[in-house]
Amino acid sequence: CAKALREIGSEVPTGVYLPSNPEAILISLDLKSGAPMQSAAKAPYRATFRVQTVGIEQVERCADPDYEFMHDFSTEYSQMAIFKVGDDVRQDILALQLMRLFHNIFEQEGLELYLYTYRVIATSPGCGVIECVPNSRSREDIGRNTEAGLFDYFRHVYGKEDSIKFQKARRNFVISMAAYSVALFLLQIKDRHNGNIMLDDEGHIIHIDFGFMFESSPGGNMRFEPDIKLTAEMILIMGDLTAPAFLWFKELCIKGYLALRPYRQHFITLVALMLDTELPCFRGHTLEQFNARLKPDSSETEAARYMHEVINRCAHSLRTRIYDYIQFQQNKIPY
Template structure:
């Protein structure tokens, strides 16, 4: 069983008459949602008295109990806190965005109490909590907040932040100040570069990086707390193209916290200013949950949920996916499609190296097909598709998910996932959806989708907890209801498998994907 997601077996409840066998069910965490309901809370049901004796559920199920529907019922809250306390703080940091959102409804300040206690147990937990609190802060330049509930939430953020800092020991306070000052200096370089002409910005980054000193050997990468920083590669700093301000990419020398301290390796991060990273975090949380689900059930699918950390209002740090280049970058060196590029990079069709790369492409394409069906990411141009050095596909940039899409794309991205013609050349050499590789791809998509359905509630809870966050993906339509519909809980496994097969066939036949790539090429110069 995954520690973070519930798979609720319905057959249990056909065997047991529920209330008469409540004592038998207390050892089954998956049974909890059938007893702890908003209605049970409203009626203060006697069933809630069993909660102190109930086995701990997953964190994702506990998160649902923090939503307003459960009204902060004391017995429910006591159970939730017991679940959270049962995990090491570093494990809980994965759900930090959801825990911060739960402060909106924390009238009894019980969640706040848990966060403060966990912060005293773990410096990393405390730091990630503070960064997330800062990431939720609304500046005077940001969108006005009209809801009184949101105003009180905004007022609470600096209070909680200060309580955490006040609870630091002198040693912990020293680490906090050095860690935050170091990465604030790197992030602030973006503001220095903004007024400079583009041709002067790279030299400007180098000048600013040279001024930054590393104080101590215990500073770590915020996106990878297990990586201790040993220095900055000054000449690695480059400005990136963006509609926002001037994001920069910087490579650090790092060592593993628990490994050989002499084994220094490069690790690159992107520092963004003027760009809200919180929606990317949510999308990557879902992708990380799917990755863990696939691994738990033994389905050979590949996903790479790179790390993103909001560090302030419209500020954040993004892990650079290692050993990758975008499809548009690949187009700068050749006129051929993916089929030709793979032969150029890995050898002729049929060779062991080519077929290994093609297999990697299949398992990663299938993984992202399932993730895309659920998240509905748009703006899937070739600048947002990466390929690593063994042929695996990685999606980046989740500014448009769920019900949102870029203005003016005229619904060109109407398939559930991107499957361009050049992708089908690799997946289906026959061109008629009958080749062994195409059938393998579809089979993996089906297995991945069926596995995701088993853990549907954990994924939906993770997204639902962010509903009041103000993220753009919740600004229109019914994002939670439609997400649930895409799991098709009403379908049998056979029906769901047939549905996923139809999704793959539909993506194969869509001409609109090529149309959107053409628009991106004309408007922004992004290679098709």
């Protein structure tokens, strides 16, 4: 990666921009930033750029050879991006489009639920650019630097459990955990090892990499993982299974699930538009299974009870621990 970046050079032509951020001009390339990303089958790499947000109109004006771009150092900042070759990112795009719909509905319904829908752009068949989640670390990265669990990590970063800073981080953790739990269940997103789970500086949990969803899963579509990743260390941040924070988490999950049900036809239509792409997540029964998870024939009370049962059976799931152990043995991903 470093050699390839040196061949490109640190300076970039005026008017160049990242497809994942078309409102910002690229100023320079950090030649020391090239790093291969861990992947079971592919070789994605990450690079860091210095960019300046100027707006789409000014980016377009930069295409004019006579236009003189005014560089403002005060608004320059770093932005990372992941580049994939030989990997179809359209499945990630579909997952994030659906999550964006979920996010908009949550906002419309006045629900305090957090989803970070980062940008993914398919640049050509089998190639794409992925926006890196800013101000965040993967759970894998945290595990490589400390043997402490998430709760101890939270105490180290945010202070004592009764401090305001810790309470704010816990709150952010709960509202993001609830939102992603609903999304993981409805979209059946799998391969939830610790390399695909991020924590930002404010305590939000953020899921990335949606290469397995709907009817596809690792290990030849075994569907081994539970519907939601809800480990002991995640629960410990919220207290325990009877703590107010965990009960609030369950309440938010149920409210989020109920808020999405009336819009099921919108989701089904969006997925149906992608069926002809023959993405690996489509194996013949995607629409009916997706529809069934939204319980169209159930009352609101019955649907709430159903979501409550989903959460209960996923908490402390043995299958989650086994999958994390397999990922550690095969790919050395800490858990």
